[in-house]
Amino acid sequence: MSSGTTRRQAGRSGRRRWPALLALLNPVALYRKRPARPDDPPPEALIGKGVRFVNRIYMLRAIGLGIGFFCVAAGFVQNPVDWPLWALLVFHGFIWPHAARHWALRSEIPYRAERRNLIIDAGFGGFWMAAMNGNLVPSAVIISMLSMDNIAAGGVRLFMRGVWASIACFLLGWLVLDYRFMPQSDIATIVACLPMLALYPLALGKSTYDMSKKLAERSREFEVVSQMDGLTRLFNRRYWESLLIEEFERCRRNAGRSGHDACLLLLDLDHFKNINDTHGHLVGDEVLRNFSQLLRSRLREDDLIGRYGGEEFVVILRNTSAADALLLSQRLIDEARERKSGDDSLWGCTVSAGLVPFTPDMDAHYVWLQRADHAMYCAKEKGRDCLVAWDAGLHRAQAKAAADARAA
Numbered sequence: 001m002s003s004g005t006t007r008r009q010a011g012r013s014g015r016r017r018w019p020a021l022l023a024l025l026n027p028v029a030l031y032r033k034r035p036a037r038p039d040d041p042p043p044e045a046l047i048g049k050g051v052r053f054v055n056r057i058y059m060l061r062a063i064g065l066g067i068g069f070f071c072v073a074a075g076f077v078q079n080p081v082d083w084p085l086w087a088l089l090v091f092h093g094f095i096w097p098h099a100a101r102h103w104a105l106r107s108e109i110p111y112r113a114e115r116r117n118l119i120i121d122a123g124f125g126g127f128w129m130a131a132m133n134g135n136l137v138p139s140a141v142i143i144s145m146l147s148m149d150n151i152a153a154g155g156v157r158l159f160m161r162g163v164w165a166s167i168a169c170f171l172l173g174w175l176v177l178d179y180r181f182m183p184q185s186d187i188a189t190i191v192a193c194l195p196m197l198a199l200y201p202l203a204l205g206k207s208t209y210d211m212s213k214k215l216a217e218r219s220r221e222f223e224v225v226s227q228m229d230g231l232t233r234l235f236n237r238r239y240w241e242s243l244l245i246e247e248f249e250r251c252r253r254n255a256g257r258s259g260h261d262a263c264l265l266l267l268d269l270d271h272f273k274n275i276n277d278t279h280g281h282l283v284g285d286e287v288l289r290n291f292s293q294l295l296r297s298r299l300r301e302d303d304l305i306g307r308y309g310g311e312e313f314v315v316i317l318r319n320t321s322a323a324d325a326l327l328l329s330q331r332l333i334d335e336a337r338e339r340k341s342g343d344d345s346l347w348g349c350t351v352s353a354g355l356v357p358f359t360p361d362m363d364a365h366y367v368w369l370q371r372a373d374h375a376m377y378c379a380k381e382k383g384r385d386c387l388v389a390w391d392a393g394l395h396r397a398q399a400k401a402a403a404d405a406r407a408a
């Protein structure tokens with residue numbers, strides 16, 4: 001891309017950003033209900049959402065307003081006020097946190113109600129500034145703590161809404177109370193603000209840390225779930241193929257070195273459709289789960305087992321020689337057959353399998369897979385319930401079949 005194009009694009013996106021920034025300075029736009037976007041969840045999906053958010057903010061609010069009480073109280077001692085303001089301060093410091101939580105939890109959408117409570121907090125902050133006649137230290141401490149809350153809870157938009165709420169309530173306080181600008185803070189007031197300065201950021205930091213830890217755990221869980229097949233809890237095809245590519249590259253790098261062999265095993269349940277048709281899909285699912293369990297119990301941790309499709313399973317036998325892989329695969333097929341007369345957990349299903357050791361002549365990982373597929377189909381053709389290992393003869397047969405297909 002030319003630098004001219006880049007500059008033009010940057011200019012365009014910059015131009016688009018300006019209205020958004022200006023909207024943050026416009027209280028009418030900030031408080032106007034945002035038009036619904038196509039990817040918004042339906043309103044009914046929001047009902048009951050945000051309980052954890054409410055509880056988290058409750059804890060912070062109880063600590064913050066409890067300590068903040070002493071900041072404002074010190075301001076009131078320095079510049080005395082009438083008892084209704086003291087009563088309002090006691091309410092805000094010690095009753096409001098519980099009332100706000102109760103109110104939010106009883107709302108249809110607790111998350112939204114809690115955001116509203118945060119704006120009310122910011123409004124109180126502005127009002128206390130006016131009530132303290134602009135006493136500088138407590139005003140700055142309270143406003144910065146409330147802003148920290150709002151930006152942490154709802155980003156710049158909630159922060160700016162809070163700023164406007166603070167300004168409005170400051171002006172209201174100015175009009176209602178006999179406001180005189182007295183910014184000097186005496187030493188007692190400054191000392192009373194210190195606990196808030198020291199403790200509140202700690203509480204907010206701890207709460208943010210706990211939340212990010214939980215988020216990291218969630219994203220790890222999601223990652224694991226996205227790699228798994230839901231029914232069998234084996235790797236799903238997409239993830240397993242990525243492992244196959246890695247293994248293929250590893251084998252290519254180590255080609256010729258002993259102890260770095262790997263084999264690919266493709267297993268398919270025979271006449272599985274009959275199980276579904278005769279006993280129903282639930283029994284079919286049970287057979288798939290039982291067979292996965294058999295694979296898991298007989299293979300090593302190191303082997304990478306995946307569900308390739310409906311009743312097809314794939315295994316990368318890592319660091320396994322062709323001779324060992326042959327023995328192991330044959331044992332699996334025998335065990336599946338023996339279950340017919342044993343616990344019958346496979347409902348009489350037998351297994352056909354194709355086995356292909358890695359060889360350096362393979363150009364790409366899918367050649368390995370194609371060969372395994374071909375070997376497995378040869379096992380089906382041989383009458384099922386058996387293992388076919390890839391060898392030069394099969395290679396020639398496949399090459400001939402491919403040439404015939406091309407000629408036809």
Ligand SMILES: Nc1nc2c(ncn2[C@@H]2O[C@H](COP(=O)(O)OP(=O)(O)OP(=O)(O)O)[C@@H](O)[C@H]2O)c(=O)[nH]1
Nearest residue numbers: 268269270271272273274276281282284285310311
């Ligand atoms: N119960 C269940 N059945 C599935 C699932 N996925 C695929 N199937 C079924 O597996 C069956 C596979 O049938 P076919 O491909 O004809 O294979 P087959 O009956 O095993 O025949 P051969 O492979 O030739 O021995 C189909 O009926 C699919 O509907 C699943 O998750 N659960």
